[in-house]
Structures are given as C-alpha cells and as structure tokens.
Amino acid sequence: MPEPGARSDSADAARDDATVLVVEDERALAALYEEWLADEYEVRTAHAGRDALDRLDDAVDVVLLDRRLPGLSGREVLGEIRDRGDSCQVAMVTAVEPGVDVLEMGFDDYLTKPATRADVRRLVSALVDRKQYDVCVQRYFRLLSKRAALEREHGDLADRPEYDDLRADIAAIEAELGGLVEEFSVADFDAQFRSLPSASGAADD
Structure with a gap:
C-alpha cells in the first residue's frame, strides 16, 4: 500500500x-x-x-x-x-x-x-495531475458506494477476503488522492474547485 x-x-x-x-x-x-x-x-x-x-x-x-x-x-x-x-x-x-x-x-x-x-x-x-485527480475521485466514490452497499446488505464482513481487498483499494486511492493534492499549487486548487461557467457563444477572438 x-x-x-x-x-x-x-x-x-x-x-x-x-x-x-x-x-x-x-x-x-x-x-x-x-x-x-x-x-x-x-x-x-x-x-x-x-x-x-x-x-x-x-x-x-x-x-x-x-x-x-x-x-x-x-x-x-x-x-x-x-x-x-x-x-x-x-x-x-x-x-x-x-x-x-x-x-x-x-x-x-x-x-x-x-x-x-x-x-x-x-x-x-x-x-x-488535475485530470488524474478527477479520475481518482470518480473511482473513489464508486468504491465507497460498493462498500456501503455490501455493509448494508451483509453487515459484518470481517472474515471476507474480498471485503479486505475492497478496503485496501479504498486506502490506496485515498493515499493517491493525498499525493496529488500535496502537489497542487494555490492556482491548481482554484482551478480544480471553482466552477467555471460553460463555454458559450461563437464570437471569433
């Protein structure tokens, strides 16, 4: 890990x-x-x-x-x-x-x-890095959704190796997200988390 x-x-x-x-x-x-x-x-x-x-x-x-x-x-x-x-x-x-x-x-x-x-x-x-961050976030939430669904349906999964693998995948993604965030500059954060308006209009520049 x-x-x-x-x-x-x-x-x-x-x-x-x-x-x-x-x-x-x-x-x-x-x-x-x-x-x-x-x-x-x-x-x-x-x-x-x-x-x-x-x-x-x-x-x-x-x-x-x-x-x-x-x-x-x-x-x-x-x-x-x-x-x-x-x-x-x-x-x-x-x-x-x-x-x-x-x-x-x-x-x-x-x-x-x-x-x-x-x-x-x-x-x-x-x-x-910003695109990779987006990809990681999407995968992270998919894994969290799987974990939540399994825990709701099956309760205690401590003895299931597949559940252990899922938890390890989640931890690895969290570490990867942490590494990417550490490399972000202030400008990167601004670009990553500020919602820019959709491009519109077709005027020539």
Whole structure:
C-alpha cells in the first residue's frame, strides 16, 4: 500500500501515458511545443480549429489551445469540446491578454505568450495531475458506494477476503488522492474547485 502523501505507481503511469494535443497555427511554434513535451507525453498537433476537433478523441488528456486560429476560433473550438462532454483539460496558450470575456469561457488554465519551456511543461504537468485527480475521485466514490452497499446488505464482513481487498483499494486511492493534492499549487486548487461557467457563444477572438 502506498505511503500517505506518496505518488502511486498508477499516478506515475498515468503521467507517462498522457496525451497532449497542441493546437497552434504557427507551425514552428507547434513543433517547438511538441519538442518540449515529447520526452514525457504523447503529443499530437493541429494547426486549425476543425483539424483540432478531428484529432481530439478520448485518448487526449490535455489540449493546449491558441485563441486565434484559421477557420474556427479557439473560443469556438473550446465551446465544441465542452459541448461534446470531452473530459480533457484545456489551457488557452495565446498572445491575447485575458479580459472579462474569459469569464464566459470554460477553459481550465490560461497562459499568455510568449511562454518558456518551463512554463509549458509546468502547465501540462499540472493539468495532467488535475485530470488524474478527477479520475481518482470518480473511482473513489464508486468504491465507497460498493462498500456501503455490501455493509448494508451483509453487515459484518470481517472474515471476507474480498471485503479486505475492497478496503485496501479504498486506502490506496485515498493515499493517491493525498499525493496529488500535496502537489497542487494555490492556482491548481482554484482551478480544480471553482466552477467555471460553460463555454458559450461563437464570437471569433
């Protein structure tokens, strides 16, 4: 069982397996982001809004999205992602300074260009952790529901090895959640627990 507060093997594996979609119309910049991230993540690139949506599937964990794109704008792409119910984390990486309009946009983070290698890697790392946290929370509540159902139906389960396995799984998830929470910055907590309004509107940026 992992020590409380320690990252589990499954958390590290989730990071290694994470897929990032870079949506950037400047091809040289998209290639640079890919170079910065490729040692740790699977990276896909798209250079237009429609292309980005075509390249997006359930395997994508993080989207780095420019606001100014040919065809569909970044805002429109973001709106479509949220309308489709995709579970990926989306960060706007853009030269557009944030204004009050961002209150109506359902992104998970916002990074203003020019961005350094350290900026981009730190951003993606935080977003992968946030998504992993969401996954862990969902699994945690599923396990708690199973435990509650069994205890209601069967009472004392102390002599059942399956029940012991379930309790061990719950403890392991609690340790993993603790490790992820310890790595959150103040900004991570703000993004994780503040409900952002749903993306709406299709105005070009």
